[in-house]
Amino acid sequence: MSSQLLIAALVSGSVYALIALGLNLVYGTMRLLNVAHGEFVMIGAYCAYWGFELLGINPLVSILIAVPLTTLMAIGFYFGIFRTAMRSAEFMERIEANSLLVFFGTSVILQNAVALLFTPNQRDYRYADQIVHILDARVPVNKLIVLGIAGAVCIGAVAFFRLSTLGIAIKALIQQREAAALVGIPVARIDLLCFCLGFAIAGLAGVLVSMTEEISPYMGFPFTVTAFVVVILGGLGNVFGSLFGGLLLGVLETFGVALTAPSYRSIMIYGVFIAVLLLRPQGLFGAGRART
Amino acid sequence: MSLLRVEGIGKSFSGVVALNDISFSVGEGEIVGIMGANGAGKTTLFSIIAGNLRPNRGAITFDDRRIDGLRPDRISRRGIARTFQIVRPFGNLTVLENVALGALYGRRRERSAAAAQARAREILALLGLADRADLLARHLTLAGRKRLEIARSLATEPRLLLLDEVLAGLTPTEVASAMEIIRDFHKSHQVTIVMIEHVTRALMNLCQRIVVLHHGQKIAEGAPSAVAADPKTLSAYLGVTAPKAVP
Amino acid sequence: MIPILRRQIGIATLVALLAIGLPWVGNEYYTGFAFTLVTWIALTESWIVISGMTGYVSLGHVVFIGIGAYVAALTWMVLPIWAIVPLTGLAAAALAAVVGYPCLRVRGPYFVILTFGVSELVKFIVINIEAGLSMSGRVLFAAPDIDDLFFIGLGLAWLSFVGALIVSHSRFGAGLRAIRENEEAAETIGISVGLLKLAAFVLSAIVPGMVGALLIMRSTYFEPMQIFNPQTSVLIVTMAVIGGSDRPVGPLLGVVLLVALQEVLWASLPQLYMIIVGVLLVGVVIGMPGGVYGRIQRLMAANAR
Numbered sequence: 001m002s003s004q005l006l007i008a009a010l011v012s013g014s015v016y017a018l019i020a021l022g023l024n025l026v027y028g029t030m031r032l033l034n035v036a037h038g039e040f041v042m043i044g045a046y047c048a049y050w051g052f053e054l055l056g057i058n059p060l061v062s063i064l065i066a067v068p069l070t071t072l073m074a075i076g077f078y079f080g081i082f083r084t085a086m087r088s089a090e091f092m093e094r095i096e097a098n099s100l101l102v103f104f105g106t107s108v109i110l111q112n113a114v115a116l117l118f119t120p121n122q123r124d125y126r127y128a129d130q131i132v133h134i135l136d137a138r139v140p141v142n143k144l145i146v147l148g149i150a151g152a153v154c155i156g157a158v159a160f161f162r163l164s165t166l167g168i169a170i171k172a173l174i175q176q177r178e179a180a181a182l183v184g185i186p187v188a189r190i191d192l193l194c195f196c197l198g199f200a201i202a203g204l205a206g207v208l209v210s211m212t213e214e215i216s217p218y219m220g221f222p223f224t225v226t227a228f229v230v231v232i233l234g235g236l237g238n239v240f241g242s243l244f245g246g247l248l249l250g251v252l253e254t255f256g257v258a259l260t261a262p263s264y265r266s267i268m269i270y271g272v273f274i275a276v277l278l279l280r281p282q283g284l285f286g287a288g289r290a291r292t
Numbered sequence: 293m294s295l296l297r298v299e300g301i302g303k304s305f306s307g308v309v310a311l312n313d314i315s316f317s318v319g320e321g322e323i324v325g326i327m328g329a330n331g332a333g334k335t336t337l338f339s340i341i342a343g344n345l346r347p348n349r350g351a352i353t354f355d356d357r358r359i360d361g362l363r364p365d366r367i368s369r370r371g372i373a374r375t376f377q378i379v380r381p382f383g384n385l386t387v388l389e390n391v392a393l394g395a396l397y398g399r400r401r402e403r404s405a406a407a408a409q410a411r412a413r414e415i416l417a418l419l420g421l422a423d424r425a426d427l428l429a430r431h432l433t434l435a436g437r438k439r440l441e442i443a444r445s446l447a448t449e450p451r452l453l454l455l456d457e458v459l460a461g462l463t464p465t466e467v468a469s470a471m472e473i474i475r476d477f478h479k480s481h482q483v484t485i486v487m488i489e490h491v492t493r494a495l496m497n498l499c500q501r502i503v504v505l506h507h508g509q510k511i512a513e514g515a516p517s518a519v520a521a522d523p524k525t526l527s528a529y530l531g532v533t534a535p536k537a538v539p
Numbered sequence: 540m541i542p543i544l545r546r547q548i549g550i551a552t553l554v555a556l557l558a559i560g561l562p563w564v565g566n567e568y569y570t571g572f573a574f575t576l577v578t579w580i581a582l583t584e585s586w587i588v589i590s591g592m593t594g595y596v597s598l599g600h601v602v603f604i605g606i607g608a609y610v611a612a613l614t615w616m617v618l619p620i621w622a623i624v625p626l627t628g629l630a631a632a633a634l635a636a637v638v639g640y641p642c643l644r645v646r647g648p649y650f651v652i653l654t655f656g657v658s659e660l661v662k663f664i665v666i667n668i669e670a671g672l673s674m675s676g677r678v679l680f681a682a683p684d685i686d687d688l689f690f691i692g693l694g695l696a697w698l699s700f701v702g703a704l705i706v707s708h709s710r711f712g713a714g715l716r717a718i719r720e721n722e723e724a725a726e727t728i729g730i731s732v733g734l735l736k737l738a739a740f741v742l743s744a745i746v747p748g749m750v751g752a753l754l755i756m757r758s759t760y761f762e763p764m765q766i767f768n769p770q771t772s773v774l775i776v777t778m779a780v781i782g783g784s785d786r787p788v789g790p791l792l793g794v795v796l797l798v799a800l801q802e803v804l805w806a807s808l809p810q811l812y813m814i815i816v817g818v819l820l821v822g823v824v825i826g827m828p829g830g831v832y833g834r835i836q837r838l839m840a841a842n843a844r
Contacts, residue, residue, distance in 0.1 A: 033648050081821065090828040093383075096648040097596050101776070101824045104598065108773055108817035116810040225659075228652065263667055270660040277653050278641050342727060368729035376727075382720035393717050396710050397729035403710065405541065448728050 004137040005254050011143045011212070013250020014150035015205060019223055020230035020242040021157055022201035025194040028174035028237035032099045036107035037227055038220030040070045040199050044206020045215040046114060052125045059127055060145075063207050070203030074196040077106070107220065115217040122216040142211040150208055153201070154243050161239045170194060174237035222269065229273045295320040295355060295484050296341070296372075296452055302349035303336055310336045311508045314350070318452070323478060323485045325499035325516070327492075329528065332505040334488045335377050338454045342374040343367040354452065371399045373450035375441040377457050377488075383430035387421055388412055390429050391443045398448020412447055418480070419443045419473055435466050439473075446477060455487040459494055467491060471498060496520070504528070544708045547787075548701050555697040562686040574689045576798050577696040578753060581746050583779045583790035584699035588706055589743040590776075591784030593736055594719035595643065596651045599658030600775050602638075603631040603744040605767035607751030609665055612677045612761035620683065620756075624691065624749050631748025632741050634661075639740040643733065655769065662767035669763060676762040679755060688757055695753070699746040703787040706742070715739055770813065777820045783830025792831050 019041060026034045044066040051062035081102060085091045091098050128142040161167035173180040173190055181187045209215070209223075230249055234241030249272070256268045294317035303311040311333045318324050326334050339345040341352055343364035352360040359367050373394075382390050391412035395402045402408040416422045419439045424432065429440060438458050445453055455474070459467050471494055478485055489495050495502055495516060502519045504512040506528040512519050519525055558577075562570045582600070590596045607627035614623050642653050669675070683691075706712040714735050717725040726732045755761045778797050783789025797816065804812040827834050 033652065035652065081825065085825040088825065088828065091825060094594065094647075094828075097594065097651060098824050098828065100648050100651050101596070101780070102821050104773065105777075105817040105820035105824070108770075108820070109814050112810040112813040112817065116808070116814070120810075225656065263663075263670060266663040267660060267667065270656050270663065273656045274653060274660060277645060277649055277656070344723065344727065363731075364723075364726045365729050365731045368727060374727060376724065380721045380724035382717055382724065384720060385716060389713070393713055393725075393730075394728045396713055399729070401729070405708075405710065405713070408710075444728060 003135040004139075005258055007134065007137050007139050007143070007147075009251040009254035010247070011147045011250070012254060013247035014147050014154065015209060015246075016226050016230050016249050017154050017243045017246025018150040018201060018208070019205045020227045020234070020246050021154060021239065022198040022205070023224075023227040024198075024231050024234075024237060024239065024242050025170070025201075026198040027231060029170070029177075029191050029194040031096070031177075032103070033096070033228075034103050034198070035100060035224055036103045036110065036220075037198070037202055038222065038224035039107045039110040040073065040202035040220075041206040041209060041223045042114065042215070042217065042220040043070060043073070043110070044203035045210035045219065046118065046206075047203070048207040048210040049123055049125055049215055052127065059207055059211050060149075063204055066203040066207050067200045070199045070206075071196045074199035075192075077199075078192055078195050081106075107224075111217050111220065118217070120217055122214045124214040125210070127211055140212070146208045146212055150205070153204070154246075158239055158243065171237065171239075222266070225273055226269060229269070229276055232276050293320060294318060296486070297353040298337075298341070298350070299353070300350035301337070301340060301347050301352065301360075303333075303340060303345065303347050309508055311340070311347075314505070314508075314510050316503050316510065316513060318484060318486055320451075320484055321482065322501065323474075323487065323499050325495040325502040326486060326488045326505065327490075327495055327502055327519070327525075328505035331507070333508040334505055335456055337505070338374055338456055338486075338488065341367075342372055342454060365397070368398050368448055368450075369401070371449075371451035372454065373398065373445035373448045373452070374454035375438075375445055375456050375458055377460075379434075379437045379441045381429035381432070381437050381440050381444075383428070385429060386426050387416065387429055387432065387436075387440055387443075388425040390440055391415055391447045394444040394447030395449075398450070400447070400449040408447075412443075415443045415446050418446075418477055420469070435462055438462070439470070442473075446481065446483070449481075450483055452484045452486065455485060455489075457488050457490065459489060459491045467494065474498060492520075541708060544704060547704050551697060551700055551704070555693055558693055559690065562689060567685055570685050570689050572798075572802065574685060574692050574757065575801075576794060577689065577692040578750050579774075579778060579794045579798055580791060581692065581695040581699045581750050582775050583782075583794055584696070584703045584787060585743045585746040586775050586779055587743075587784045587787065587790060588703055589736075589739045591779065591789075592706065592712060592715040592719060593739055595647060595736065595740075596776065597654045597740075597743070598651050598772050598776060599654035599656070599769075600743075600747060601767055601769060601771040602654075602658035602661050603634065603747035604751035604754065604771060605658075605662065605665070605763065606634050607631050607748030608755045608761055608766045609751075609763070610748075611752035611755055612679065615677075615679050624752050627748040627752040628745040629748075631744040631751070635741040635744035636737065639737045643736045643740060655772070658767065658769060658772060662763055665763040665767065676760060679759045679761065682756040682759045685757070688753055692750075692753055695746050695749055700787055700791075702742070702746075706739075707787055711735065711738070773820070774816060777816050777823075779830075781819055781823045781830055783832030783834075783836075785829065785833060786836075789830050789832035 023034060023037050026032060047066035047069060048059040048062040051057045051065060052059055085102065128145060129140045131138050131140055161171055169185045170190060173185055173187060226249060230242050230245040233248065234245030252272065253265065253268060257265050296318040298317065299315050301311055301314040314337060328334050336345065340347045343362050346361050351358060354370060354372060359370060382393065388409060392408040395408040395411040402411065413422065413425065416425055419442060421436065421439055421443060424436060432440060442455065442458060459470055462470060475498065477483065499516055501514065502516050503510060504519055504525050511524045511528060512522045561573050586597065586600055607630060610627045610630040611623050614626065638657055642650060642657065645653060714730045717730055718732050718735060722732055751766065755766065774797065778793035779790045781796060782791060782793030800815065801812060823830060
């Protein structure tokens with residue numbers, strides 16, 4: 001029984017890590033709390049759903065639709081909303097709280113736009129749900145696909161940030177914004193790049209999630225919450241840390257629910273969320289002050 | 293009778309020693325200067341005295357009562373006020389409202405808004421800000437903001453005022469004007485002053501004693517002329533010749 | 540009491556007294572509409588005491604509505620209404636005290652998502668408690684009619700508006716503004732920031748708790764998913780921000796605008812309403828951070844010079 005849970009934990013943990021990766025990129029570079037992140041996951045999920053239902057295309061192919069779509073939305077958002085906002089001195093004075101409200105408003109718009117267009121009902125589709133046996137666990141193939149893709153992207157990300165010049169530049173930007181600018185790192189361009197990457201990864205994650213879970217216009221926010229927990233647990237800007245955090249959260253959640261009841265899932269997620277914010281806002285690995 | 297006693301204060305930040313075994317005392321009514329290169333630990337010392345930071349070692353006694361480890365608002369109510377090196381005005385409030393807040397809280401703890409405002413106007417007049425009383429604080433020039441910072445601190449009716457580089461960034465005329473003002477309120481309000489300064493002219497002319505810090509250690513203490521001639525001070529400030537008092 | 544404050548309270552009281560006549564002038568529909576108006580006024584005026592004045596934006600304020608509603612549902616039939624309503628205010632204040640103490644210690648933006656998280660956490664805890672008690676929703680029998688509910692709501696609206704006015708003009712309010720402008724400097728001039736923030740937070744919870752009791756009396760049904768609805772928090776924030784969260788007059792504008800809009804859209808297209816709310820929130824935060832009232836104030840000040 002335990003290997004069933006373990007695999008389930010790995011699958012959800014890898015998705016959490018993936019979504020957190022996207023959040024980390026936006027949060028780390030621009031220090032903006034993107035509470036609409038989950039909504040872009042939702043959009044990716046709907047892309048895959050409609051791709052499958054209407055056009056009969058394989059969800060993996062839908063990735064090629066979802067990712068450009070969310071990237072385009074990121075660009076539109078960056079130039080349309082944020083560049084405009086940053087021109088106002090009053091806005092910049094309380095940029096953190098203000099940008100949070102802007103993102104929150106955006107999430108409300110997205111949720112309700114999708115609900116208006118596609119009804120608020122939950123939907124799902126069946127893809128690759130044959131069962132395979134691994135150890136003594138019965139696992140549907142789609143979960144393995146999710147684990148495979150999410151895992152590959154995460155590991156690829158770790159390699160990217162360790163080995164490539166661009167990756168190192170991004171890490172530098174996250175850690176010391178002004179110093180990075182001083183050594184010639186093109187801050188504005190990397191901001192935009194990370195913004196787009198973040199949303200693109202969210203879209204990808206949405207496609208993956210849609211394969212194994214039901215989707216609805218309001219599915220986004222719990223993912224935003226878990227992404228925040230992971231980012232904070234793993235330490236801001238720490239890619240490896242958020243991988244660890246994602247897996248840890250996957251384990252905590254899966255085993256926690258197994259020990260108690262499915263209805264306790266939300267309590268646990270929000271409980272961990274609050275506990276982490278209160279007790280260790282700088283994360284298990286990170287350093288930095290979130291306290292007044 | 294010493295109003296403030298700093299004894300053996302030590303402070304490190306993640307292994308970096310900012311202050312090491314700092315001891316000195318300040319008598320009531322004195323003006324004491326704190327001198328030192330950037331990074332010597334001067335602002336850290338102020339933050340510890342005012343309660344914004346806790347020391348790792350040592351004790352601070354004010355008016356014969358220990359204050360190290362107390363929260364800044366309690367220390368303010370005991371009678372210590374400080375200005376910040378990078379000024380922190382309440383930007384979207386008026387100059388008058390800024391200073392009145394000092395009177396409403398702090399040691400004075402005025403209850404009525406009217407009385408607080410009256411008190412604030414007195415202090416604004418003293419500091420030459422009366423004509424800008426209804427301006428929003430963020431619309432002041434740097435010199436104005438520095439005066440506002442002092443005014444707000446004075447409004448709390450402190451017995452000890454810690455001035456952190458209030459003359460930095462001012463033109464020579466502004467410096468002379470500020471020095472006059474400091475002399476004035478030192479006398480009229482009977483407030484003991486400890487000032488961190490790089491403007492040596494001010495240190496020499498205003499202070500009765502100077503404490504010199506270097507890399508977190510106290511390396512000299514005494515009358516301005518003595519400190520200026522002290523070989524330790526001179527070697528710490530390599531290349532700086534002994535400053536003369538401005539006539 | 541300073542003259543301007545006395546005048547403002549006088550005007551508010553006069554308006555409230557006039558409004559008492561409403562149920563006799565209009566029909567039940569209008570009284571219902573007025574009930575909606577006054578409850579949103581009560582909520583937003585309470586909200587600005589913490590979020591407008593200290594800058595600590597609470598995005599989870601519905602939790603106080605919900606807890607008040609829950610206490611009312613639990614004590615229904617056990618206690619008379621005149622005891623239930625103040626009790627719900629007290630319960631909400633107690634929750635605020637417990638939650639506020641740790642939450643207010645974190646910096647601005649973290650506080651925002653933290654309050655949202657707390658609101659959701661409490662919602663799910665209540666859901667689980669109700670499930671444990673085998674309760675799937677509670678019906679409230681013999682609830683007061685809309686006229687009586689309107690009167691209580693009007694009283695709460697008056698209470699929170701006048702409360703916001705008094706805080707705004709008080710030494711306490713000046714301290715809160717200082718905290719908003721620069722918390723460390725505020726502490727340095729002798730303001731006990733922790734205490735003041737907590738006091739503001741607790742005060743901001745009382746009326747919403749009582750509004751919670753009113754809301755379930757109106758719907759005669761308590762269901763945690765419904766009453767702890769995060770959309771309510773968003774609406775409170777939006778109404779206050781649109782109107783201007785700095786002075787008590789501000790939220791009134793936002794409430795009127797959004798409630799009027801709600802009347803038009805809610806029955807047919809609730810999602811469109813929320814989309815417009817979202818757009819307004821984003822637009823006002825970017826374009827008019829002081830809200831409509833702040834913009835009006837600045838225009839008046841510019842004309843005066």
